[in-house]
Amino acid sequence: MSRPARQLKLGAVTMGAGGPGQHYLWLDPELPADASVNVNWYIELARQAEEARFDLIFIVDSQFITADSPPHYLNRLEPITLLSALAVSTEHLGLVATMTTSYNDPFNLARRLASLDLISGGRSGWNVVTSGDAGAAANFSRDEHFDYDTRYARGLEFVQVAQGLWDSYEADAFPRDRATRTFLDPSRQHQLNHKGEHFQVAGPLNVSRSPQGQPVIFQAGDSEQGRDLGAQIGEGIFTHAASLEQGQAFYADIKSRAAARGRDPDHLVVMPGMRVYIGDTDAEAREIERDLQLAAQDFDQALAELGRPFAWHDFRQYDLDAPFPQQALAHAERGFRTNAEKIAALARDRDLTLRQTVEALSSPRPTPFAGAPATVADQITAWFDGRALDGLNYHIATPAQWRRFREEVVPILAERGVVRREYDSATLRGNLGLPVPENRHTAARREASLQKI
Numbered sequence: 447m448s449r450p451a452r453q454l455k456l457g458a459v460t461m462g463a464g465g466p467g468q469h470y471l472w473l474d475p476e477l478p479a480d481a482s483v484n485v486n487w488y489i490e491l492a493r494q495a496e497e498a499r500f501d502l503i504f505i506v507d508s509q510f511i512t513a514d515s516p517p518h519y520l521n522r523l524e525p526i527t528l529l530s531a532l533a534v535s536t537e538h539l540g541l542v543a544t545m546t547t548s549y550n551d552p553f554n555l556a557r558r559l560a561s562l563d564l565i566s567g568g569r570s571g572w573n574v575v576t577s578g579d580a581g582a583a584a585n586f587s588r589d590e591h592f593d594y595d596t597r598y599a600r601g602l603e604f605v606q607v608a609q610g611l612w613d614s615y616e617a618d619a620f621p622r623d624r625a626t627r628t629f630l631d632p633s634r635q636h637q638l639n640h641k642g643e644h645f646q647v648a649g650p651l652n653v654s655r656s657p658q659g660q661p662v663i664f665q666a667g668d669s670e671q672g673r674d675l676g677a678q679i680g681e682g683i684f685t686h687a688a689s690l691e692q693g694q695a696f697y698a699d700i701k702s703r704a705a706a707r708g709r710d711p712d713h714l715v716v717m718p719g720m721r722v723y724i725g726d727t728d729a730e731a732r733e734i735e736r737d738l739q740l741a742a743q744d745f746d747q748a749l750a751e752l753g754r755p756f757a758w759h760d761f762r763q764y765d766l767d768a769p770f771p772q773q774a775l776a777h778a779e780r781g782f783r784t785n786a787e788k789i790a791a792l793a794r795d796r797d798l799t800l801r802q803t804v805e806a807l808s809s810p811r812p813t814p815f816a817g818a819p820a821t822v823a824d825q826i827t828a829w830f831d832g833r834a835l836d837g838l839n840y841h842i843a844t845p846a847q848w849r850r851f852r853e854e855v856v857p858i859l860a861e862r863g864v865v866r867r868e869y870d871s872a873t874l875r876g877n878l879g880l881p882v883p884e885n886r887h888t889a890a891r892r893e894a895s896l897q898k899i
C-alpha cells in the first residue's frame with residue numbers, strides 16, 4: 447500500500463481577549479470583551495475550527511499574574527475544565543491543554559487528562575511546559591521557582607510517571623460480565639510503584655484507556671534542555687519561528703535529536719505558532735498587519751512586559767536612556783531564559799539603550815505569513831514543503847482575520863491537497879498520523895508468549 451501523502455496539520459491557538467502584545471485586542475467590537483471566560487464564545491470558536499477541519503485547539507496557560515498582565519491572562523478559564531466543555535460540543539477537534547510539570551502532581555494530572563480523553567473519545571493532548579513565570583512558585587508553597595536543570599529533570603520524570611499510570615489498565619481490563627458477575631479482570635490492572643528523584647507514585651490510576659491509548663504529548667521549550675525533552679517525549683512540538691531558515695534549522699535539529707534517541711522522526715509533529723495577516727491584495731495585508739501592530743503599541747505596557755522572560759524583573763527601576771541592563775539576565779534562570787538571552791543579545795549586538803530595546807521589540811515588523819489569500823497559501827506551502835513545519839498553530843486574534851483564514855486560505859490549501867478535506871480519524875492521534883502506544887504490560891505478555899513458542 448502506498449503511503450498517504452504528507453499533509454499539513456492545523457492547530458488553533460487562542461488568547462481570548464488578548465495575550466502578550468495584544469493589550470487592546472478586546473476593543474474589537476466583534477470580540478466579546480469577556481471572551482477569555484465566555485464558554486459560549488469558545489464553543490463557537492471550536493465549532494468554527496472543526497468546520498474548517500482543524501486538527502486541534504491549543505489552550506496555553508500559566509499560574510501567575512500581575513496588574514500588568516494582558517487581558518487574557520488576568521481572567522481566563524482553567525484548560526481542562528474548559529476543554530471538557532468543548533469535548534461535548536465538538537466531535538473531531540483535538541483538545542490540547544497546557545499544564546505545567548513544575549506545579550502539578552503526576553497522579554492528579556494523569557487522571558484529569560485520561561478523563562478528558564474518555565469524555566472526548568480519544569481527543570485529548572497535553573502541552574508539557576515547565577513554567578517560565580517564576581512568580582507561580584509563591585502560589586504553590588515554594589520560596590522560588592526551580593532552576594532549569596531541576597525543572598527539566600522533574601518534567602521528564604513527571605511525563606514518564608504519567609505515561610506509566612496511563613498503562614494501569616490494559617484494554618481488556620473490564621469484562622463487565624453480568625452473567626459471571628465479573629467487573630474487573632485483576633490480572634489486567636497494574637501498579638506502577640515508581641520511586642524516583644522527584645516523585646513516588648504507587649498507582650494504579652483509576653481511569654481506563656481511551657480509543658487513542660494515551661493522550662498525545664506536546665512539548666514547548668526552546669533551550670537545549672527543552673529540545674532534549676521534546677525529542678525524548680514530544681509527539682507534537684509547539685515552537686515559534688521568525689523566518690523560513692530559522693524554522694528549517696529548528697525542524698532539522700529536533701528531528702535529528704529524536705532520531706538519535708531511536709525514535710521515528712515522523713512520529714514527532716513540529717507545529718510553530720504563527721500570526722497570519724490576510725488582505726484583498728498583498729499590499730493591503732501588509733497595511734492590516736501594520737495597523738494591528740500599531741494599535742497594540744503601548745510603551746509602558748511593553749516596558750512592564752519586558753520583565754516576563756527575566757522572571758518578572760522590574761525594568762522600570764532603570765534609566766531608560768542608559769545601556770540595556772545586561773545584569774538582568776541573572777534573573778532569567780528562573781524565567782524564560784532562552785527568550786531573555788535573545789533580548790539581551792539583541793541589545794548588546796546593536797548597542798541599544800533600554801528605551802531602544804523596548805522600541806525594537808514592540809515596533810511593527812513584517813511577519814512571514816501576510817498577503818492575499820493565495821499568497822498566504824503559497825507561504826504556508828513553502829514552509830511545509832521546505833520542512834520548516836509539519837503543521838501550523840494559527841494564532842487567533844481578530845474575528846475578521848480568523849474568518850478570512852478559514853474561509854479564504856484553508857480552501858486553497860485543501861484544493862491543492864496540502865490539508866485534507868475530511869478528518870481521517872475520530873481521535874487526535876489518528877488525525878496527526880501518530881501511532882497508538884501499546885500498553886507496556888500487554889506488550890510484555892506478548893513478548894513472553896512469543897519466547898515460549
Ligand SMILES: Cc1cc2nc3c(=O)[nH]c(=O)nc-3n(C[C@H](O)[C@H](O)[C@H](O)COP(=O)(O)O)c2cc1C
Binds near residue numbers: 576
Ligand atoms: C512556543 C512556546 C510556548 C510555551 N507556552 C507556555 C505556556 O503556555 N505556559 C507556560 O507556563 N510555559 C510555556 N512555555 C514555556 C516553557 O515550558 C519553558 O518553561 C520556557 O520556555 C523556558 O524554557 P526554554 O528556555 O526551554 O524555552 C512555552 C514555550 C514555548 C517555546
